[in-house]
Amino acid sequence: MARALPITHLQALLDRLGADGRTVVGPVARDGAVVLEPVRIVDELAQGWRDEQAPGRYRLVPGEPRVFGALLGPQSPKTWLYPAKLTLFRAERDGASFRTTSPDRPPRLALLGLRACDLAAIRLQDRVLLGSGVEDPAYASRRREVLLVAVQCHRSAETCFCASMDTGPEVSSGYDLRLTEVIDERGHRLVVEAGSEAGRAIAADLPLVDVPHDDDAASRQAAEARAGQSKSLRTEGLRERLLDALRGPHWDEVATRCLGCAGCTMVCPTCFCTAVADVTDATGAAERVRRWDSCFHTEFTHVHGGPTRAELAARYRQWLTHKLATWHDQFGTSGCVGCGRCTTWCPAGIDLVAEAERAATAERRTE
Amino acid sequence: MRLAVHKFASCDGCQLSVLDCEDELLTIVEAVEIAYFPEASSRMDDGPWDCSLVEGSITTAHDAERIQEVRRKSKRLVTIGACATAGGIQALRNLGDVEAWRAVVYARPEYVATLATSTAIADHVPVDFELRGCPVDKHQLLEVLLAMLHDRRPAIPRESVCADCRRAGQVCVTVAKGVPCLGPATQAGCGALCPGYHRGCYGCFGPSDHPNAPALSRVWQAHGADRDTIVAALRTFNTAAPAFDAEAKRLEEDR
Numbered sequence: 160m161a162r163a164l165p166i167t168h169l170q171a172l173l174d175r176l177g178a179d180g181r182t183v184v185g186p187v188a189r190d191g192a193v194v195l196e197p198v199r200i201v202d203e204l205a206q207g208w209r210d211e212q213a214p215g216r217y218r219l220v221p222g223e224p225r226v227f228g229a230l231l232g233p234q235s236p237k238t239w240l241y242p243a244k245l246t247l248f249r250a251e252r253d254g255a256s257f258r259t260t261s262p263d264r265p266p267r268l269a270l271l272g273l274r275a276c277d278l279a280a281i282r283l284q285d286r287v288l289l290g291s292g293v294e295d296p297a298y299a300s301r302r303r304e305v306l307l308v309a310v311q312c313h314r315s316a317e318t319c320f321c322a323s324m325d326t327g328p329e330v331s332s333g334y335d336l337r338l339t340e341v342i343d344e345r346g347h348r349l350v351v352e353a354g355s356e357a358g359r360a361i362a363a364d365l366p367l368v369d370v371p372h373d374d375d376a377a378s379r380q381a382a383e384a385r386a387g388q389s390k391s392l393r394t395e396g397l398r399e400r401l402l403d404a405l406r407g408p409h410w411d412e413v414a415t416r417c418l419g420c421a422g423c424t425m426v427c428p429t430c431f432c433t434a435v436a437d438v439t440d441a442t443g444a445a446e447r448v449r450r451w452d453s454c455f456h457t458e459f460t461h462v463h464g465g466p467t468r469a470e471l472a473a474r475y476r477q478w479l480t481h482k483l484a485t486w487h488d489q490f491g492t493s494g495c496v497g498c499g500r501c502t503t504w505c506p507a508g509i510d511l512v513a514e515a516e517r518a519a520t521a522e523r524r525t526e
Numbered sequence: 527m528r529l530a531v532h533k534f535a536s537c538d539g540c541q542l543s544v545l546d547c548e549d550e551l552l553t554i555v556e557a558v559e560i561a562y563f564p565e566a567s568s569r570m571d572d573g574p575w576d577c578s579l580v581e582g583s584i585t586t587a588h589d590a591e592r593i594q595e596v597r598r599k600s601k602r603l604v605t606i607g608a609c610a611t612a613g614g615i616q617a618l619r620n621l622g623d624v625e626a627w628r629a630v631v632y633a634r635p636e637y638v639a640t641l642a643t644s645t646a647i648a649d650h651v652p653v654d655f656e657l658r659g660c661p662v663d664k665h666q667l668l669e670v671l672l673a674m675l676h677d678r679r680p681a682i683p684r685e686s687v688c689a690d691c692r693r694a695g696q697v698c699v700t701v702a703k704g705v706p707c708l709g710p711a712t713q714a715g716c717g718a719l720c721p722g723y724h725r726g727c728y729g730c731f732g733p734s735d736h737p738n739a740p741a742l743s744r745v746w747q748a749h750g751a752d753r754d755t756i757v758a759a760l761r762t763f764n765t766a767a768p769a770f771d772a773e774a775k776r777l778e779e780d781r
Contacts, residue, residue: 191702191703216704219702415741417738419710419734419736420710425689425693440553441557441672451693453689457735458735506710
C-alpha cells in the first residue's frame with residue numbers, strides 16, 4: 160500500500176535529510192527562476208510557482224499550491240556534484256620547495272526535487288566521470304555521499320523532450336526516494352517510495368500515513384506529463400545523419416544566430432568540460448583552480464598558433480555533434496537527456512531539437 | 527620589480543583600483559618598488575621601469591609623444607581600463623566634429639589643444655597586455671601584477687560575461703525577465719556584476735574575443751529595443767572597440 164507524507168509534515172523530511180550534517184539542496188524561487196539552493200525550512204521552498212518555458216524564454220508564474228510545481232530551472236545536479244568552480248589543491252612555499260594541501264572536505268548533500276531527466280544526467284555523468292577509466296575525485300566524493308530525492312513530473316514544459324530520449328518522464332530508477340505530489344479532495348501529500356536502503360531508512364523515520372488510493376499516483380502523473388509533451392527529437396539514425404552533415408550548409412546559418420555565449424553548455428546537465436588555471440597570491444602561495452569551460456570559447460581549443468575551431472560555425476557544430484552523435488562513440492550513449500535547458504536558457508532562443516533536425520536533413524554542400 | 531603607473535586621458539578610476547587593492551597592496555609593495563605613481567606618491571622616478579601600467583587614451587599630440595617615451599623606458603607595458611584599451615567614452619569624439627564641439631563647450635577654445643580622435647594605447651605603441659574594464663576589476667588587476675611579478679601569463683579569460691554569470695548561478699535576465707543585456711558579446715572579468723543586480727550588462731569590459739554583435743542586436747530587437755537604443759548601448763565606454771563600433775555603424779547604416 161502506498162504511503163504518503165501529509166504536506167503539513169514536510170519539515171520532517173527536510174529535517175531527516177539534513178540529519179548527520181547533510182546540506183539539503185532543493186528548489187528555491189530566486190530572481191525569477193527556480194534554482195537549487197540549500198534549504199532548512201519549508202518556507203524556503205518554491206511553493207506555489209509554476210514555470211512557463213519556451214526557446215529563449217522562462218517565466219515563473221503563480222500556480223497551484225504545489226511545492227514542486229515548477230519543473231526545471233537553469234541549474235541541475237551538475238551545479239552541486241560537479242561545481243562550477245573548485246580549488247583542486249593549494250601550494251605554499253617551504254624553503255626551496257613547496258608543499259601542497261588538499262581542499263576542504265566536500266559537502267555531504269541531499270538533492271531534493273530532481274526530475275527523471277536529472278537522474279538520467281547523473282547516470283551520464285557517472286559514466287563520464289567515474290566509469291571511463293579515470294575517476295574524477297571531486298565528483299566521486301560528492302556522488303558517493305549524496306542522497307537523491309526525485310519528484311515525479313506531473314506535466315511537461317514546452318521545451319521538454321525526455322520521452323523521445325527515453326529518459327523520462329517516469330522516475331524509474333536511480334533515486335533514494337521518489338516523491339509524487341498529490342493534491343485532491345483528500346488533501347495535499349507526497350507519496351513516498353524508497354529506491355535504496357538509504358531511502359528506506361529515511362522513509363521509516365517519517366510520519367507517513369497509509370493511502371490505498373495512491374498506489375498508481377506516480378504512473379498516473381507520468382502518463383499526464385507524457386501526454387502533455389509535444390516536443391520530440393527524432394533519434395533514429397541521428398548519429399549517422401549528423402555525421403553525414405558535417406559539411407552541410409546549416410552550420411554557417413546557425414552561426415549567424417548563435418551568440419557564442421556558452422550559456423547552453425553551462426546549463427547542460429551533462430556538459431563536463433573544464434579549464435584548469437594556477438593562480439598565485441601576493442605571498443607566492445598558489446592554488447590550482449578548475450572551472451567549467453565550454454567548447455564555445457575560442458580559448459578552449461587554443462594551441463600554438465591559435466584556436467583549432469576559430470569559426471563560430473565550427474564551435475556550434477562541435478557542441479551539437481558531440482552531444483548527439485560522437486558521445487555514442489566516446490561513451491556509448493547520447494549526451495542529451497532531453498531536459499531542454501539549452502533551449503530555454505539560450506538568449507537567442509536556439510532550439511536544439513529544431514537545429515539537430517535541420518542540420519541532419521540539410522543538403523550537403525557541393526565542394 | 528620597478529613599477530610605474532602613468533595617466534593619459536582618463537578619469538583616474540583605474541588608478542584608484544590600484545589603491546583599492548588595500549590589504550594585498552601592502553604585500554605587493556614588499557615585492558614591488560613603486561617608482562612612479564603621481565596619483566599615490568610624490569616620488570617621481572624617471573625610469574626605466576620593469577613594468578608600466580598605463581591608464582587613459584591618447585587625445586593630444588603631446589600625449590602621442592609621451593606614450594612613445596613611456597614605451598621606450600618600460601620593459602613591459604600593460605594598459606588598464608576602457609580608455610587605454612579602446613579609447614574610452616571620450617572616443618565618442620571620433621564620430622563628431624571636434625572643432626565645432628570645442629567652440630561650443632569652451633569659452634576660450636584656442637586654449638584647448640586636442641586631437642580629433644581618442645585612441646587606444648595599442649594604436650600607438652606595442653602593448654604587452656591589455657586589461658579591460660571601466661574601471662578594471664581589482665582582482666584581475668592583482669592577477670596581472672602578480673603574473674608580471676612571477677613572470678607568467680596572466681590568467682584573464684577572454685570569454686563572455688555569460689560564462690561567469692552562469693557559473694555564479696545567476697539567473698539570465700534576458701531569458702527570465704526579458705531584460706536586454708550586452709553580456710553575450712562582452713568580455714568577462716567583472717564577475718557578471720550587473721546581471722547579479724537584475725540589470726543587463728553595460729559592456730564595460732568591451733567585446734569578448736568572439737562576439738556575435740549582429741546576433742545580439744536581433745535578440746535586443748526581439749525584446750523590444752529599437753535601433754537607437756542598441757546603438758546607444760554600444761556607444762559607451764568601449765564605443766571605439768572594433769566589434770561594438772562596427773555593429774553600431776551597421777545599425778546606423780541600416781536605418
